[in-house]
Amino acid sequence: MNAEIIAVGSELLLGQIINTNARFLSQQLAELGVNVFYHTCVGDNPDRLKEAIEIAEKRSDILIFTGGLGPTKDDLTKETIAKHVNKQLIMNEEALHSIKLYFERTKRQMTENNKKQAIVLEDAHIFPNEHGMAPGMLLDTEKNKYMLLPGPPKEMEPMFLKYGYQAIRTLLKEDDVIVSRVLRFFGIGEAMLETEIEDLIDAQSNPTIAPLASDGEVTLRLTAKHKQMETALSLLGETEEQILSRVGEYFYGYDETSLMHELIKQIKEQKLTIACAESLTGGMFQQEFTAVPGAGVLLKGGVVCYTNEVKETVLKVRRETIEEMGVVSRQCAQELAENIAILMNADIGISFTGVAGPDELEGNPVGTVYMGLSIKGQPTRVEKLNLGGTREAIRVKSVKYGCHFLINRLKGNQNAV
Amino acid sequence: MNAEIIAVGSELLLGQIINTNARFLSQQLAELGVNVFYHTCVGDNPDRLKEAIEIAEKRSDILIFTGGLGPTKDDLTKETIAKHVNKQLIMNEEALHSIKLYFERTKRQMTENNKKQAIVLEDAHIFPNEHGMAPGMLLDTEKNKYMLLPGPPKEMEPMFLKYGYQAIRTLLKEDDVIVSRVLRFFGIGEAMLETEIEDLIDAQSNPTIAPLASDGEVTLRLTAKHKQMETALSLLGETEEQILSRVGEYFYGYDETSLMHELIKQIKEQKLTIACAESLTGGMFQQEFTAVPGAGVLLKGGVVCYTNEVKETVLKVRRETIEEMGVVSRQCAQELAENIAILMNADIGISFTGVAGPDELEGNPVGTVYMGLSIKGQPTRVEKLNLGGTREAIRVKSVKYGCHFLINRLKGNQNAV
Numbered sequence: 001m002n003a004e005i006i007a008v009g010s011e012l013l014l015g016q017i018i019n020t021n022a023r024f025l026s027q028q029l030a031e032l033g034v035n036v037f038y039h040t041c042v043g044d045n046p047d048r049l050k051e052a053i054e055i056a057e058k059r060s061d062i063l064i065f066t067g068g069l070g071p072t073k074d075d076l077t078k079e080t081i082a083k084h085v086n087k088q089l090i091m092n093e094e095a096l097h098s099i100k101l102y103f104e105r106t107k108r109q110m111t112e113n114n115k116k117q118a119i120v121l122e123d124a125h126i127f128p129n130e131h132g133m134a135p136g137m138l139l140d141t142e143k144n145k146y147m148l149l150p151g152p153p154k155e156m157e158p159m160f161l162k163y164g165y166q167a168i169r170t171l172l173k174e175d176d177v178i179v180s181r182v183l184r185f186f187g188i189g190e191a192m193l194e195t196e197i198e199d200l201i202d203a204q205s206n207p208t209i210a211p212l213a214s215d216g217e218v219t220l221r222l223t224a225k226h227k228q229m230e231t232a233l234s235l236l237g238e239t240e241e242q243i244l245s246r247v248g249e250y251f252y253g254y255d256e257t258s259l260m261h262e263l264i265k266q267i268k269e270q271k272l273t274i275a276c277a278e279s280l281t282g283g284m285f286q287q288e289f290t291a292v293p294g295a296g297v298l299l300k301g302g303v304v305c306y307t308n309e310v311k312e313t314v315l316k317v318r319r320e321t322i323e324e325m326g327v328v329s330r331q332c333a334q335e336l337a338e339n340i341a342i343l344m345n346a347d348i349g350i351s352f353t354g355v356a357g358p359d360e361l362e363g364n365p366v367g368t369v370y371m372g373l374s375i376k377g378q379p380t381r382v383e384k385l386n387l388g389g390t391r392e393a394i395r396v397k398s399v400k401y402g403c404h405f406l407i408n409r410l411k412g413n414q415n416a417v
Numbered sequence: 418m419n420a421e422i423i424a425v426g427s428e429l430l431l432g433q434i435i436n437t438n439a440r441f442l443s444q445q446l447a448e449l450g451v452n453v454f455y456h457t458c459v460g461d462n463p464d465r466l467k468e469a470i471e472i473a474e475k476r477s478d479i480l481i482f483t484g485g486l487g488p489t490k491d492d493l494t495k496e497t498i499a500k501h502v503n504k505q506l507i508m509n510e511e512a513l514h515s516i517k518l519y520f521e522r523t524k525r526q527m528t529e530n531n532k533k534q535a536i537v538l539e540d541a542h543i544f545p546n547e548h549g550m551a552p553g554m555l556l557d558t559e560k561n562k563y564m565l566l567p568g569p570p571k572e573m574e575p576m577f578l579k580y581g582y583q584a585i586r587t588l589l590k591e592d593d594v595i596v597s598r599v600l601r602f603f604g605i606g607e608a609m610l611e612t613e614i615e616d617l618i619d620a621q622s623n624p625t626i627a628p629l630a631s632d633g634e635v636t637l638r639l640t641a642k643h644k645q646m647e648t649a650l651s652l653l654g655e656t657e658e659q660i661l662s663r664v665g666e667y668f669y670g671y672d673e674t675s676l677m678h679e680l681i682k683q684i685k686e687q688k689l690t691i692a693c694a695e696s697l698t699g700g701m702f703q704q705e706f707t708a709v710p711g712a713g714v715l716l717k718g719g720v721v722c723y724t725n726e727v728k729e730t731v732l733k734v735r736r737e738t739i740e741e742m743g744v745v746s747r748q749c750a751q752e753l754a755e756n757i758a759i760l761m762n763a764d765i766g767i768s769f770t771g772v773a774g775p776d777e778l779e780g781n782p783v784g785t786v787y788m789g790l791s792i793k794g795q796p797t798r799v800e801k802l803n804l805g806g807t808r809e810a811i812r813v814k815s816v817k818y819g820c821h822f823l824i825n826r827l828k829g830n831q832n833a834v
Contacts, residue, residue, distance in 0.1 A: 013453045015443030016629055026432030036430045037465055039458035048454055191488045191528050212428045282707025283700030286721045290699025293775050301727030303720050304703040310718030310761055358710050388523035
């Protein structure tokens with residue numbers, strides 16, 4: 001069984017809003033094992049919507065519509081579908097009641113056109129809207145299934161999770177269990193990773209292997225399907241093992257984690273504290289660190305030391321270091337890391353100094369970055385990077401490499417950098 | 418002339434990424450006066466891609482593809498189009514050279530499959546990729562026009578702005594000049610803003626007025642069209658004047674600026690320096706500040722002081738303040754702002770202390786934020802905010818309010834906070 005997601009709304013075609021609904025529903029459908037082969041977006045125009053429906057009916061079993069269920073004249077999703085599949089539109093008393101309650105609760109006056117939202121397709125299964133007004137619907141005809149959902153994500157998402165998801169499982173009448181797992185890699189490019197596991201990708205069927213690259217990271221999504229959960233899981237496990245036996249040194253975590261989350265986990269487990277001196281990254285490492293709820297207590301504090309003056313006066317980098325080696329140097333990174341740990345009374349000191357661009361600095365090309373890592377009781381190490389991309393990309397990658405190196409140090413994996 | 422935006426990539430259909438490209442291109446095309454009637458998204462499958470092309474050719478003049486130009490076997494946009502329109506694929510030496518340089522610059526090893534990215538459609542006009550590897554293309558056949566752009570937004574957006582936009586203007590052979598201007602507002606909600614200028618929005622035709630809200634800001638995009646540039650500009654000017662006469666107090670800048678950019682402009686013009694003490698914002702203010710090229714020299718430095726220990730030892734907040742008033746207090750914000758300016762030897766000290774959540778702190782509810790502003794020669798002021806939303810939203814809004822208050826202080830606009 002396969003699905004097509006059809007967003008209805010001219011505001012999408014004008015670029016006023018982003019179609020986050022397509023993403024959300026795609027994730028949900030992937031989890032349900034329903035293939036999504038197309039997303040379509042069409043404006044508030046009955047003729048073009050009708051055409052989009054006709055095209056989708058030929059190539060997809062379930063048509064999932066988002067948007068066009070509102071109170072205004074522009075909203076015509078159910079009207080167009082009703083006409084197309086030859087169904088009546090009828091007033092749904094429950095929905096009408098709930099809309100009235102909604103207005104009472106929010107102390108606003110209900111206008112006549114709001115009643116339009118309580119009109120539904122005859123024979124459709126109705127999904128109550130617990131976060132707005134327009135109810136959702138599922139119409140099951142002999143040929144196709146039509147699911148109608150409201151456009152605002154804060155209404156659509158809870159409605160789908162509570163009613164739509166189960167409705168699709170019922171339609172599927174299927175016992176197969178689908179399990180999925182994302183493997184996350186850092187320090188290896190997409191092309192290089194795929195080269196390493198090319199034969200596995202070519203031979204894939206169950207599980208499927210889907211690579212994705214973004215911001216210097218690569219992920220592989222493995223999805224297995226089987227009547228028995230146990231077998232599905234062991235299919236996943238076997239493929240994962242094959243992959244990790246080849247590129248395991250770049251693997252850092254599963255599913256929705258991030259390098260920063262993994263680093264925080266390590267620091268927490270080892271009951272350590274950290275402090276950070278940031279020159280080119282300008283606070284980005286600490287901002288990401290403290291974005292994780294509860295992580296703040298592990299970060300004693302840090303200094304943003306963009307200027308040489310602050311490196312010298314606050315972070316006590318020796319004047320000779322700055323004058324003789326420059327601030328973009330191994331020695332400066334080392335002193336920054338050691339001194340920030342002392343200043344903040346932390347177990348770990350990490351430092352970033354380098355050239356984010358657009359101009360080179362002290363004769364070092366854009367993308368030259370030194371990272372110092374000082375861990376209590378261990379010799380300080382400095383890593384040098386040559387990064388590409390925009391100023392922003394260089395800063396983002398510096399922070400990721402910082403996490404990557406530190407994770408490996410904390411795991412005692414000294415060479416895997 | 419109308420366009421269809423076709424995103425190619427199974428990662429979109431799996432919900433792994435969001436189609437921000439469709440939004441960006443829709444905005445650009447709206448500005449160019451090109452109607453977009455459909456967005457389509459199709460996976461990395463040559464048969465389904467071919468079908469999507471055939472459908473799009475019938476209903477749209479320009480087909481704009483994003484994605485599928487990368488080095489892997491999955492990437493097959495140009496291969497499918499070449500076959501479909503009966504064109505050869507040829508190696509583009511310039512693109513190949515630029516890919517080799519990219520690898521040299523980033524000191525990574527180029528694998529064989531990366532060469533695939535330099536292969537282009539014969540007879541196509543080539544767009545260099547200045548932020549990645551795969552070049553873009555425009556193929557103009559008798560019946561349709563095909564524009565191929567890379568998938569990563571950080572490559573696609575600058576490429577479109579530099580090459581694609583003008584290429585479409587050339588295709589349009591249109592004399593009408595389109596001018597567009599974005600007015601940016603902070604401190605007023607979208608609904609309130611729209612109420613204030615409702616009659617102008619209702620009566621709009623030339624210029625058009627498109628409101629958009631995000632992250633506590635509201636923007637209005639004005640777009641005017643006329644044979645004469647001068648007339649188009651004066652149409653824009655008149656509408657802008659009408660709008661600002663009503664809501665000018667919330668206006669802070671034009672087009673792609675941000676509150677941070679406006680703040681940096683003020684600090685630069687007044688030849689000042691700044692330092693920052695960040696508790697709940699955890700480095701976010703400084704990270705955004707230093708994200709602007711050249712702004713780093715204005716930021717002497719700063720301290721992230723999540724822990725009370727660092728507030729006391731490094732930033733010299735008095736123990737009595739912490740014990741008697743708490744760290745979420747007017748007094749603490751004041752000391753932080755004054756002391757960071759002293760420590761970093763800066764003209765301005767700004768501080769953020771408060772509760773980002775998820776838990777309340779010292780009896781203060783989530784969203785309570787104090788911001789201290791210390792400007793050399795002026796009495797220190799502290800502003801209190803009660804913000805709503807998630808942890809991240811509270812941090813983001815704190816930074817924006819910090820910019821907003823400081824801009825007003827620097828402009829001598831003491832009361833407009």
